[in-house]
Amino acid sequence: MNCSYLTTGRSGMTRIVVGAWRDDKSGPIQVVSGPLGKERVQYKAPAAERLDPEMNAFLDWFNGGEDIDLVLRAGLAHLWFVTIHPFDDGHGRIARAIADMMLARSEDSPQRFYSMSAQIRLDRKAYYDILERTQKAPDLDVTPWLDWFLQCLDRAIGGAEETLSNVLFKAEFWKQHEGETFNDRQRDMTNRLLDGFDGKLTSSKYATIEKWSPDTTLRDINDLLRRGILRREAAGGRSTSYLLRE
Known part of the structure; x- marks a missing residue:
């Protein structure tokens, strides 16, 4: 040894x-x-x-x-x-x-x-x-x-x-949303949230991480909100942040 x-x-x-x-x-x-x-x-x-x-x-x-x-x-x-x-x-x-x-x-x-x-x-x-x-x-x-x-x-x-609990939660999440359409940006950001995102997710962070324009970012986020995958934090305002809906 x-x-x-x-x-x-x-x-x-x-x-x-x-x-x-x-x-x-x-x-x-x-x-x-x-x-x-x-x-x-x-x-x-x-x-x-x-x-x-x-x-x-x-x-x-x-x-x-x-x-x-x-x-x-x-x-x-x-x-x-x-x-x-x-x-x-x-x-x-x-x-x-x-x-x-x-x-x-x-x-x-x-x-x-x-x-x-x-x-x-x-x-x-x-x-x-x-x-x-x-x-x-x-x-x-x-x-x-x-x-x-x-x-x-x-x-x-x-x-x-x-x-192990986090792994099982992530597996169950994707099982529940099997068959739904996620673009590459949405899938990547959702996985980051499932893995424990560092800090709060804002539209500016989303745009920076995924390297896309603010307009495209807002369309992605609004789509995830509409489908009940994300939710807005209560504070709102200019620094609105988003969480996975549990």
Whole structure:
């Protein structure tokens, strides 16, 4: 997996070992943050000579039948792997893939409509904060980490449900209007509204986006109003805006 993610053998401008445990020839692995001259060490990984026993213990646990809920195992597996830090680079991507793999096992289904990996990337600042606090905790208490992981999972599922709801709404809309005539401009703008138009749709925005004259734009909009596809917002006036009629 490390080879798959790091095909060039480099991390930035630095040549790294790929497909094998790190050897620490350039010094111990440290996760460092902060501006140049004010760097601080967030985490120092175990020494290279400890990698074989550490990874053997991790893999035995990961593939074993220990009686722990698989969702919790996903969170623990992510934390454990990224804490061992066995490679020169690519740990975050691999740890996210490991968590997704365990979550897939927990569902026992070939289909999954959310991505924990994508949600962690969206929440990356909070992710690094909780990771640092957990790895530096003197009592090695993983409860705060698991609490954050489960909340992140909840956001991932919620986001997927919202996306799926929007997809189904869009499909139902076009099913209801099957056979009706939409010119290319109307179809494009209707799809933009169905996908979540940024801001309010006005005739001037319509004309700018579709690159047509104001007169043609008004004919398009009036046609959609007449057919009950659009409705005017209550404010009206010179900046009249339009919404899809639900």
